[in-house]
Structures are given as structure tokens and as C-alpha cells.
Amino acid sequence: MTISDQGSNSPVPSSLWGEKGELGLIETKFYTFDGLALESGDWLGPVTLAYETYGVLNHDKSNAILVCHAFSGDAHAAGWHEGDKDPGWWNEMIGPGKAFDTDKYFIICNNVIGGCKGSTGPSSLNPETGQPYGLDFPLITIGDMVECQVRLVTRHLGIEKLLTVSGGSMGGMQVLSWMGRYPDHLKSAIPIATAIKHTPQQIAFDEVGRQAIMADPDWKDGNYYGGNHPAKGLSVARMVGHITYMSDTSMAEKFGRQKKTHSGAEKFTADFEVEGYLRYRGENFVKRFDANSYLYITKAMDNFDAAAGRPFPEALRGRDLNVLVIGFKSDWLYPLYQSQEIVKACKLAGLEATYCEIESTYGHDAFLMEVEEETHLIKHFLRKIYNGYEVTDES
């Protein structure tokens, strides 16, 4: 639902919200269902999903797109929340006339389970105890996240077939999981900067993050909700994460070896700009993210295997599914060969597919930064899927 005419009564400059081509004010909605039998065998219930929608669902419900967020993202993909200075995390890609054009399509984005932005996660109240779950929260998988999305899309919103499902990084894992589990509910899929499964290197970085959190005395085996949160541990985890999201080149361009000025009395301060940046990002992250969610969600990513026990191409064979795979040349966290493995699966399964390696220096962050190229690819791809393979001569 878009509310584009409410910007004028707000403290934030209405010019941002009311601007042509922008979605304006957006409200997060909630959908609660009885619960879910998880892949682990445990039961999680009731489950609440925070979600947002942009654009209008058409009469035959054929214009719906699910956008899946990355590790630290949330349901707020586009538009502005009341009082916020910044828009949603993919605002440059979602809106009127943008790649995911809200004048044509109905876009859905939800916070994953295990998260801390309105969907049921370790910081939610455990109905059995009346206290936050903490480590009583069961282990979840990317597949469990997708099972919840299926309920949101098919049961709650009544959409039988999505025009596409798209997302980068962990969002891309959800896309691959949809492709493997529910291809009949998809017309197409757009996995971006992602992998069929994590490599030891990717698991290693996640493990460093988890160890940093668990080494913080304030973590207290996850039972910190009444007191101090493990801010230091979570902040260090985020710092490591940010290093992996950038590239050697993008760091050199952004920071160089420039030093910040300080009195010189203290030792081991953030002398270099990059140190200050990482500390700032780490400290900021603590304000908006729950440490236990970090543990659960990174574990879900590490355990993810789109193939789920059988060769991924087998899961895709014979499906009427058009796939757009996007990778970025400087992404060393999710290197191109991982995108190429997805392409290989599409080839072996006989799916129609497109693959583009976008030239970029941003590293893994590129999927949020290279808006122009992604817009061109996604816009034309979606037009083909939506209009039904009518090739056009526009370039």
C-alpha cells in the first residue's frame, strides 16, 4: 500500500517523500499464523511476519514480486517510514518507474523468521514462558524462511504464482530455495550475488562473527534481554562483516591511508579513516540488530544447500522457469564462480536463463550499489516475463 500524500505533515523534508518517482510513506504490516514445523523437526508457533507491499496487486494477481532481504535487512525495502531520514534498503530499485516498477508490479518484502525487525525471532516472547526466547529459539533454515514466505504469499495474500522472486546475498539463497521447492509458484527468479551453498571461507567469516558475540560477557548464553546487550561482540562481528562486503579497491578508494586527527594522548585509537568507519558501522549496527538473531541467521546461511540432498539441476529439470543470474566482478565473498554454478544448474536443467557479470569495484556491496546496471537487466527481464516473451527492438 502506498501513501504518497502524507509527507506534508511530517518533520522530515516532504520533498523526499512527495517527489515524483518515490513511494512516499510506507507502513509495515503484520501477518500471524499458527506456526510451522521446522526442518529441524521442532515446532515454532505462533509465527508473525513483518511485511510491506508496494504498488497494486492486479485483478488476476499476476503482477506480484517477492523481494527477499539480505542478512541484516528487513521488511522495509522501499519508501519512507514516519520520521525516518533514510528510505528502505532497496529504495533505488523499487518504486514508480524503477527496476521493480510499482506502477506495473505489486512488490512484497518480509522480514525473515529468526530476525529482529518485527518477525518472530530469538528476541520475541516465547509463549510458553512469557520471556524472550533467547537460545530456546529453535534452529531455523533458509528453507524455513521460505516456508513462511509461501504462507504469506499464497494463504494470506492469495497469490498462486509470483511473477518473480528476487534478492541478493542471503536474499538470493531464498530465491534459490524457492526455485528448488516451489518452482510451480514462480514464473521467474532473479538470484543476485549469491551461492547454492556456503564455502568454508564464508562459513569461517560467519564463525568469527559468532565467536565475537559469544565471547562478550554480556551475551550470557543468549539471556541478555533484561540487561546489557553484548554490544561489543556484536559490533566486532559487524566490523568483520563490513570488511567482507567491500573490496581492496573500494576500501582504498573510500579511505586511502588517511588518518583522523586526535590529541595523541591515547594509544590504539581509530587513527585511520577505515578504523573509524568500521567502529562507526559496528556501533550503529548494535542499535538496530539483535545479537542472537546474528547467530541464528548466519547459521541458517552456513547450513544452506539449495540442492537439499540432491543435485540442484535435478530439482529444476523440466520446470517452466526463466532465470536471471547476476554476479559482480569484485565480489570476493560470493565469487563469480558461485554464480556460474547457478548458471550451470540452469543449463543442465534446460531452463531459459540469462547471466551477467557486472563490472564493479564495490565487492559484495555491489548488489546494493550498481543500481543502473541492475535496473537495466531487471527492468527488461521483467518486461519479457510479464508480457510473455514478446521480443522488442528497444535498446
Add this chain to the structure above:
Amino acid sequence: MSLDLKAIHPDHRIILDWVEPGSSVLDLGCGDGELLYHLIKEKSVKGQGVEIDEQAIYKCVAKGLNVFHDDIEGGLTDYQDGAFDYAVLDQTFQQIPRVDLALTNALRVGKKVIVGFPNFAYFKSRFQISFLGKTPVTEALPYMWYETPNLHSVSISDFIDYCARKGIKIERRAFLGGEKRVYLFPNFFAQVGLFLISKTG
């Protein structure tokens, strides 16, 4: 939208003529996707392009085409045998390091293969070599020796010999001199040779 046949390259027109309607086509080195675009419009083929240049890929996607960002050898890997009715190597195979391996693989992935290449034995080239003593530069081979992307110089006769030696069946052939078809002494008068080939037996 009606098809403007005049706008189509003469080599593309021949390929359009050869390809069966409704078949599947893998175009290796598809550039901005012009051939695939016409094949889909005119022959309702199921088309897949392979292209190494990122900007060309954006043009393909704007035309609604399926395209993989890869080189020709990479574009032929992973497919099952006979995955496509046709594999097309038009004006590209002279730039592949090992043409024999690529052709063998193309004949594996495609039930039939269409190749098109500039004829090195074109009479103007012969004249430039024999009488001027210079490496030939022609309309079909427009590069100076120091800037050419072409790794191989191949004539129509060379290719026919190759097919005979490898037991490759030549099903159809066509020769072009500029815009026009060449019927007499193609290895002398044709600038471009086009072949529809398949494995024998």
C-alpha cells in the same frame, strides 16, 4: 512488427533460411543479439545467446533475449549432448584459440552446427599477398596485422578439407561476396563462407 529483411545482414538472412521453425538455437558469440532476435521473430526459435562483452549483453537483454556472459568455450560446457537443434558460430570461430575443440564440442551440444567465417583465399586477399606482398586487409577481414582479433586464417577450401578429414557432413553451404551470393569458384570469389554441418553416423 513486420520483419525488415533489408535490415538483416546477408549472412544472417542465410542462417534464417536454414533454421527450422520452432527449433532451439545456441548462438555462440551472439554480439548484440541481432541474429537471435530475427530467429525468434521469424522462426519462433527457442534462443540462447553466449557473449563475452558486458555492454553487448545489456543490448541482448533489452531485446528480451536469454544470454550468458561467457566465452565460446565456456558457453559450450555443461550442456547435455544434443541440448540444442543448432549451435551457431557466425563470424566468431576464427577468434577461438582451438577451433577444432570448439567445433567438436559445438557438434556435441548442437544436433547441427552453423558456421560462418571470412574466406582468407578471397581473390583480393590473394592479390595483396601475391602481388603486393602484404598481409591482406579486405571488407570481410578489415584488420591490420597488428590489431586483428583473428587467431586463424581459414579459407573455404581449408574448411571443406577439415570436414572431410574429421568425418563431418556438410549439409548445406552458401557463399557471399558482399551482399550477393557467390556460386562460381567460391574459394576465389567469396568473402564469406557459411556451412550447415553435422556429425556423420
